[in-house]
Amino acid sequence: MERRVNGRSRLIVVGGDAGGMSAASQARRRRGPDDLEILALERGAHTSYSACGIPYLVGKTVSSAxxxxxxxxxxFRRDYAIDVRTGTEVTAIDLERRVVGMIGGDGMFHEEHFDHLLIATGAVPRRPDLPGADAQGIHGVQTLDDGIRLRAEVDERSPRRAVVVGGGYIGLEMAEAFLERGVEVDLIEAGPEPMGTLDPDMGRLVRDAVCEMGVRFFPGTRVTGFDTKDGRVRAVLTEDAEFPADIVVLGMGVRPNSDLARQAGLEVGPTGGIVVDPRMRTSVEGVWAAGDCVQTVHRISGAPVAIALGTHANKQGRVAGxxxxxxxxxxxxxxxxxxxxxxxxxxARTGLGEAEARRAGFEFETVTVRSSTRAGYYPGASMMTLKLIAERRTGRLLGGQxxxxxxxxxxxxxxxxxxxxxMTVxxxxxxxxxxxxxxxxxxxxxxxAARKLEGAL
Amino acid sequence: MERRVNGRSRLIVVGGDAGGMSAASQARRRRGPDDLEILALERGAHTSYSACGIPYLVGKTVSSAxxxxxxxxxxFRRDYAIDVRTGTEVTAIDLERRVVGMIGGDGMFHEEHFDHLLIATGAVPRRPDLPGADAQGIHGVQTLDDGIRLRAEVDERSPRRAVVVGGGYIGLEMAEAFLERGVEVDLIEAGPEPMGTLDPDMGRLVRDAVCEMGVRFFPGTRVTGFDTKDGRVRAVLTEDAEFPADIVVLGMGVRPNSDLARQAGLEVGPTGGIVVDPRMRTSVEGVWAAGDCVQTVHRISGAPVAIALGTHANKQGRVAGxxxxxxxxxxxxxxxxxxxxxxxxxxARTGLGEAEARRAGFEFETVTVRSSTRAGYYPGASMMTLKLIAERRTGRLLGGQxxxxxxxxxxxxxxxxxxxxxMTVxxxxxxxxxxxxxxxxxxxxxxxAARKLEGAL
Incomplete structure (x- = not known):
């Protein structure tokens, strides 16, 4: 199946971050450059970075990108003999001709042939389609380039007031980053509590903690647009109020960046992620996908899920490679x-929350305990809250927060x-x-918690 | 089977610490005082204390007993209606007549009848049968009374030099306690490295760390006796050297305190622990045992083990109750x-070490990795060493350190x-x-580590 040129076949990797470069490195480790040519195409300037570290870069917990x-x-070029081309945007994939079309750093379009193709295009932040959403000063936080731009803006403009839209992981981490930079933070969340992947009773604890730190939290608040002046954001607008803002971060979640794959004719699932099997094969022979752009299986619900997380991307890339x-x-x-x-x-959370468990058709019981992290008499002991969810009848654990x-x-x-x-509780x-x-x-x-839940079942 | 007096039957608990009092509380929770009389006999002055906290008491990390x-x-008397008798030493158990003989606080011998008997006599420190071993200033660290005495002696005598015999958990924790009290510490260990429940390569890392803290560590060193003056220890003697000591702690491990049970005719296993089934029943109907005095099953080796640890004692007591x-x-x-x-x-360690795995008949592979505890760029990241052991062929995890x-x-x-x-690696x-x-x-x-060990198998 491989069309060997000068005795070599060729792997093209689209996307040079966790999933893509893990795959490329693994493939290289097993097949030398005389056997497999590897071409990695990255739209941005960087490869293999920790996107999860961006809030710490902005907050200056981490000193440099x-x-x-x-x-x-x-x-990668030197030690792995991988032909990495940054500033190169893939614009089309032709699965019939097995070529990838791209615009390179020189602005010119050209095509490259592949025997194996790995799509690792990651995720893109959800951006609201609202008036003013493209104004300057409104930032997504997805790529390292985003993070560098955002930090530079905080450095240069010394904003006094930030508005963070969305109270999930990224939103909260960015709120912390702004606090550390001495910027006041309003956190606007459409749901009732921050951290929507927790149950509301646990999210409430996060809200209390976040407010205690000095973040102003606005639950049940939907953004309707952005007030701008000279192309720059001045305020975030909601149904009931206006939040003045020198800088805005959108932390409204991400979606799999599967457009290119869909256009090429690859199967995309209900989550918006590219459909792959456990070996990371797509619906077309010789075409693979890994990282935030794919969907995978949730082992507890059995349902397909798309979870953008570096640790999954690394593992999936390794498997693909x-x-x-x-x-x-x-x-x-x-x-x-x-x-x-x-x-x-x-x-922290794992497994299913109450709403997810209900959607998955489980009947369940929950228990919430407060317990010390250490022996009560040992210095540094503090109270933590732990919630468990288990299936009724079987007692099988479904999730924990x-x-x-x-x-x-x-x-x-x-x-x-x-x-x-x-395991059962x-x-x-x-x-x-x-x-x-x-x-x-x-x-x-x-x-x-397990003991109490066992008793409650 | 229960001989009910005034409609009540009676549970006697021998030993008022973790195992005994967990059992007593659980039994009380399910059977009220009109139904079950509970008599708990404790040799010392205290009940339900954290023996694991004693080193921190001596080191003054914990301010009071x-x-x-x-x-x-x-x-227990007030809230649980349990008749706790401290200062009461059980001297004999007659399983035929179903009575326990004891010497009470008044120094008088008397007997009490039981319907159910729970033996929770704990463990006793191994003490070397060596000249001078009974001298003043030589301490075991097992009961809270031991800890209180030891701390008082450090307070009163302000010792300059301590010798700790035995480099296991207790020995090392006591070495730390002495350092925190400003006392110089020599740590004498018969084996090659401290922490003999680790493999020597991992124990070596502990040795390095302990020496860095200022503890002088003497491996392969056996105590032959104690030099005393006026009944008080002056030095610890070994084959090759003499270690001057103002105070000595014996941390040579413990053995199940099963003498009373053995004398009564209960079955005692090869570990020296009382034989119980998973419900904590001994070989005699209506007689139960829990805590450091029993033996249990190691789920990986399948062999009987006696492990003195508060968390097991609490669980076993609860089960018995x-x-x-x-x-x-x-x-x-x-x-x-x-x-x-x-x-x-x-x-930390779990499962089998190399020597244990070999004894249990496993063929195995090991891997040791050094890894960061956090992302390398995040403040507070430090290197940790992790060793895993897995069975050859099946890849099943056997242990980790x-x-x-x-x-x-x-x-x-x-x-x-x-x-x-x-799980397999x-x-x-x-x-x-x-x-x-x-x-x-x-x-x-x-x-x-799991990935590397998978590769090595």
């Missing part, structure tokens, strides 16, 4: 684990591992988790 | 999880949960663990 770059284009190189690997799906920290408040301070959030990994193994209550006063009370919070 | 007490005798009260609960065994922190160094700094140790819970579910490498820069690099250390 270079720190967020795992491997620069030159590293191994398979492209003739190896065998499968991406096993996700359980929906996510974690963040805002000004010392740790927030955590809001707390230091040493609270990463406990979500125990829940994620339990979910992965379809009864089994969980017996687990042998690490106990010593600096790490846990004698009954670990996870055990306490 | 009261903080270590979860529930005092009066609380539920069953005694006519409910149904089972203790599922352990996977050998343990964790500690010494001067900022976090050490961690040495690192802040945010390293509690990751052992993911390994413990994976062990509990008999291949399955583990795909898990959906929490990722955000403040919590983990994009490839969590657990995933990195």
């Amino acid at each position: 270079d720190e967020l770059i795992a491997r620069a284009p030159d590293t 191994i398979n492209i190189a003739g190896g065998y690997a499968r991406f096993p799906g996700v359980v929906g684990t996510a974690i963040t920290k805002i000004c010392g408040v740790e927030v 955590i809001v707390g301070r230091e040493n609270a959030g990463k406990r979500v990994d125990v829940l994620a591992t339990a979910l992965w193994n379809e 009864e089994e969980m209550a017996g687990m042998d988790l690490g106990y010593a006063p600096p790490f846990s009370p004698v009954w670990d919070p996870v055990l306490v | 009261d903080e270590l007490i979860a529930r005092a005798p009066d609380t 539920i069953n005694i009260a006519g409910g149904y609960a089972r203790f599922p065994g352990v996977v050998g999880t343990a964790i500690t922190k010494i001067c900022g160094v976090e050490v 961690i040495v690192g700094r802040e945010n390293a140790g509690k990751r052992v819970d993911v390994l413990a949960t994976a062990l509990w579910n008999e 291949e399955e583990m490498a795909g898990m959906d663990l929490g990722y955000a820069p403040p919590f983990s690099p994009v490839w969590d250390p657990v995933l990195v």
